Amino acid sequence: MPDTTDTTTAGDTAGQPHKAGLFDIRNIIGALMGIYGVILTLAGLLGEHEPEKTGGINANLWTGLALLVVGAFFITWARLKPIVVPDHVDPPDDDPTRPAPQRKRPPVH
């Protein structure tokens, strides 16, 4: 759906810049770290604790909590300083050293 550019921009409040939202890499990092944080925290609280491996620390719990903090940090950062997408964006030119799918073909010599 490459033609949605105009409608999306028009759908926003007039004059408001279009935000990157979900695709902001900080939100993606925040989401992954957050999900891992929740799972590990729960594993630490509910799962079986293996003190003989970790030397007595509940490693899952602490790592989980730390990941929650990191995830929250990235999402807050993205909220506070959102990236503004310009109205018109050229479709990306695929990195020629990376494999298919190619959007643009490398130039023929």
Added chain:
Amino acid sequence: MSSDTLIDANWLDYLLVAIYFGFVLGIGVMARRSVSDSIDFFLSGRSLPAWVTGLAFISANLGAVEIMGMSANGAEIGLSTFHYFWVGAVPAMLFLGVVMMPFYYGSKVRSVPEFMFKRFGTGAHLVNAISFAVAQLLIAGVNLALLAGIVHALLGWPIWVALIVAGAVVLSYITLGGLSAAIYNEVLQFFVIVASLLPLTLIGLHRVGGWNGLTDKISAASESASSASEAPAAAQQLNAWPGQALSGFDSPILSVVGIVFGLGFVLSFGYWTTNFVEVQRAMASDSISAARKTPIIGAFPKMFIPFIVIIPGMVSAVLVTEMIDLKNGGTPSGGASGDGVAYNDALLLLMRDVLPNGLLGLAIAGLLAAFMAGMAANISAFNTVFSYDLWQRYIRKDHSDDYYLRIGRLATVGATVIAIFTAQIAMGYDNVMNYLQTLFGFFNAPLFATFILGMFWKRMTPTAGWVGLVAGTLSALAVDRSAAAGLFELSGQGTAFLAASVAFVVDIVLSIVVSLVTKPKPASELRGLVYSETPREDRTDPNEAAMPWYQRTLPLAGIALAMVIVLNFVF
């Protein structure tokens, strides 16, 4: 069934691995469908802030080499391994940012063979394209061997089945298009790896009684070592300098010279400044200024990565039963390759011993991601060079674009199959780092010599370009083979450093001699390719002077340099 596998993973671990791949494939699918103009915006790259390209820059390198190779090295020789980061990477990254990057950005070269073609013409291009393609296949084999090692450790399959399955998985990862979002994946991968290795380091240190406990145990193990043990003395393992354990030289002075010239100059400058898998991350930023800052910002995390890869290796060598036995000269059975524990297994074995289920899954996800991405990058780099630089230029000219895309797909499949065989070579090495440094000596050291001479000396001729490359590679091979034949002996990575240095010197000397007797290109064809022929305004960003000091290239590079010097003195 799970009782005979190296690592005992349960559903929780598999869940964490599955979530990671869900994210990566999800990004790939979104990128392909272009569901939003936002994602086009990000993938086109021109908007990426320097911290993102900086992380992607080091993450593209944080693959098998870094994680398994450096922890293997840490287990085997201790703190000398830090040189790979503080001498062998950071200075070269700063050099890349300060000197080379404006040049790349300005001349718009997209690959090393392309630069060779523009600067020297067909001969050097052909030699370089072939050697680059071969190097990518061999390094892909290293990544595949490590990937198969993890599959074997997890599921207990025979190693050759694991190799074929891992190859098939990488192939589908490439063709599913997960890589069009390469920069997203690389940055995500960086965080997953840090999130799993940092707890591993902390718990590992806690288990051995902190830093003091670790040094005590290394000293004790060294004193009581049996005569069969080839491990270096404790004092060498616990100090970064003079690093005899790394270079294999008996004399401390020679050792320092070997490390600074062989590793610090030839190998690392050759690797970082001519490695376009990484350089292209920087090209994705929006200005010369951001492109120059990319490797410099990358240098800051790069300084601290050794703490979470080398220290776990050292801990593993005093905590894990099999590793203690190996370091003491024994030959414990098991290990990821299935035929005996090797130093390469240091990290996996430590994970088995100290990580509870849950964290274990996180660590497995990080390792799988790193090796798959690493191998995929090698294979696709091979693919590009094979289809466009070799096939199109020399074998079948002037066919349709679809034709070359088809050739590219066949090359991808072919490269994966070949990598299964080159993985066999990699598995023959007890410590993959030895193998990789040997390869870099063959391929990167002469390349760097030709590159740097061609860039700064306009007199250098096209004939000198290819003669230097061929002679450099052959002389590195000669050094390596005569060491293998037992003509002289250097332990550690000393042979690789020597081979690289010889290749560099032979290349430079021959290039100068040949240049003096052959005809150079006219100066008018060298703009953007030779330093003195490129006007200053092509190399600088006029807006940079207006930025605050902490956003400018040179002050950042200065801080990074000062920090790395301090780190060298502390350890």
